[in-house]
Amino acid sequence: MSRVPLIVANWKMHKSVKEARSFINALIPLVATSKKRIFIAPSYLSIAASVEAAGNTSIIIGAQNIHDQIEGAFTGEVSARMVKDCGAQFCIIGHSERREYFQESNLLINRKLKRALKEHLIPILCIGETLQEREGGLVEVTLGTQLKECLMALKEEEIRQIVIAYEPVWAIGSGKTATKEEAQDVHAFIRNYIQDSIGKRIANDLPILYGGSVKPENISNLMAEPDIDGALVGGASLDVISFSQIVNF
Numbered sequence: 001m002s003r004v005p006l007i008v009a010n011w012k013m014h015k016s017v018k019e020a021r022s023f024i025n026a027l028i029p030l031v032a033t034s035k036k037r038i039f040i041a042p043s044y045l046s047i048a049a050s051v052e053a054a055g056n057t058s059i060i061i062g063a064q065n066i067h068d069q070i071e072g073a074f075t076g077e078v079s080a081r082m083v084k085d086c087g088a089q090f091c092i093i094g095h096s097e098r099r100e101y102f103q104e105s106n107l108l109i110n111r112k113l114k115r116a117l118k119e120h121l122i123p124i125l126c127i128g129e130t131l132q133e134r135e136g137g138l139v140e141v142t143l144g145t146q147l148k149e150c151l152m153a154l155k156e157e158e159i160r161q162i163v164i165a166y167e168p169v170w171a172i173g174s175g176k177t178a179t180k181e182e183a184q185d186v187h188a189f190i191r192n193y194i195q196d197s198i199g200k201r202i203a204n205d206l207p208i209l210y211g212g213s214v215k216p217e218n219i220s221n222l223m224a225e226p227d228i229d230g231a232l233v234g235g236a237s238l239d240v241i242s243f244s245q246i247v248n249f
């Protein structure tokens with residue numbers, strides 16, 4: 001992946017098919033001159049309609065999650081192949097809400113990453129520490145373990161295809177953004193970790209996004225930091241004006 005600035009909307013469990021379609025129709029003219037890459041992750045049910053609405057613009061649609069198995073008796077689940085079939089090109093993997101509410105472990109996330117890569121979906125791997133871990137001085141230990149276990153047994157050419165999103169759990173949906181210095185320190189740690197464990201070229205090319213209460217008011221400060229290549233946006237991506245302001249800052 002390249003480090004062309006990338007803004008990702010994570011709509012979580014919001015928006016009907018109709019709302020997804022009209023958001024994208026409204027967004028297209030607002031971001032027509034943007035040089036940034038724009039990804040949107042609607043609910044599974046809106047993927048196909050969103051792909052259709054995005055048409056041949058540069059807006060790319062993806063999924064918020066996938067199952068780790070290729071197919072099978074997993075009632076209620078959705079496979080990577082199914083989202084790909086609907087036109088998804090990427091998927092978010094290991095979001096902290098999945099880790100917290102659906103008990104996703106690093107090992108499961110590792111299997112999901114491998115599945116996404118096999119199905120040619122760009123995986124956006126989310127990592128991040130809790131407030132307790134930050135206050136206990138455990139940021140690097142926590143992120144080091146997450147990176148080691150989530151990327152286990154991935155080949156160099158596979159790691160070259162992923163995006164990492166650093167999302168401090170305490171900043172998600174809380175209105176509390178990490179300061180640009182706090183975020184930059186962690187992004188540099190992640191890039192150094194990849195450099196030491198995999199190699200300099202891959203580390204230099206790796207897009208690392210920041211997520212956690214990103215808004216039109218704080219995006220430019222964050223993006224000015226050398227190791228912050230984009231943002232994963234939840235709440236502020238639900239409104240087309242604020243999302244377009246984040247894209248166009």
Ligand code: PGA
Pocket residue numbers: 010167171172173174175211212213214232233234235236
């Ligand atoms: P937020 O969510 O922007 O609402 O904090 C970010 C995320 O969960 O990806």
